[in-house]
Amino acid sequence: MISLLFWNVGRLSRRTLITRLARANDADVILLAEVADKPIELLKELNKTQTSYFFSPGIGNTKILAFTRFSDQFFRPCWETDRLTIRRMRLPGLEEILLAVVHFPSKLHWSERSQAMECTELGAEIRKEEERAGHQRTILVGDLNMNPFESGTVSAVGLHAVMDRRIAREGSRVVQGREYPFFYNPMWGLLGDGSRGPAGTFFHRHAEQEAYFWNMFDQVLVRPALLDRFDFKDLAILDDTGAERLVKESGVPDRDVGSDHLPVLFRLNLRVAA
């Protein structure tokens, strides 16, 4: 199993926490957005007690940081913008996958409509890269700054991410004569206080008519080709590093300790059948 950890660190120096989270969850791949620590400092901290992580830099994208337990030669970027890095993860003996890591503009600066438009671009970029790779074994992870139920996430021309893996297994859907592949969005299953773990990854209380309080901005989307390699029970929103809580007593993210976002952990079984 490969363990992947994503965290929007909220422009705060959190290298000790990142290290604890990575160690406590046995993370093989650490993906970070809004990092205040320099990569070299973070790498030193990650490898302080045991040298096991490599820094896997982007070329054009330097805002999303990646650290891996394997050499960066197995995790090369193939398509990047300032908000996206798509990596080909090719590990010996394991299925190659495309890992798209994204950090979308905040709702503070972009309207929901603009975010939805941007999702059409992102969806198209991923499809192009899949065409180049010759497969659709793709995971999209990151801070979308959108909820699973928003237009950009759901619409066919956007990310086309559905809440039911049985629908995702259909592979694709034709709308107006154009075919769009599905993503499965397991984050639906972690929404609200009836789910295991926190009710979302980001909390925002504001004085206007429409307020969700909890948002699921940090998401993991899985293409149908990887559904058999992903188990919902291997997905978690983390609120604890093992040494400290990342949430206040009320359960909302504690920025004084961690970040305004909570980390997301997931695992994939990429072993090639014998």
Next chain:
Amino acid sequence: MIDLWPSELSTVDQRSPLTILKEQASLLGEKTQNIVIAELEYTPPAGGWRQNNYPFKYGFLLTCPALGNYRFGLFSIAYDIEMYPVSFILDSDVAEEIIEQTHLEPGMNGELKASNEEEFIEILKRIFSSRKTARVIRALLSQAKS
């Protein structure tokens, strides 16, 4: 048969933004011995959300064949049949750098608009001269040669 068409119909006195971009794209390859090349990628309209309903949209990509055809989306332009104004959708680092240098006001989402060829060329020049562009090209050259 009477010809109702005006005689000057086929006279084209304006270069399209795409033509200018193609010229510039070919120059990058010459400067880097084709280690880093620039490609233009047409983005077909996608439903009702295409960029401000512009029918023509092209991405300007820096690509490096020696690095598994790595591609970096530096910016995109979008325009309609009238060609100008041309809307630039910029890399955020480049945008930050050049918006403070130009007299042009960024629009929604940090987009820049060139209202004529002169402004279009000015913005292109600033994008190509930006620190971010230079950094990415140098990083590609360095990795491709190692």
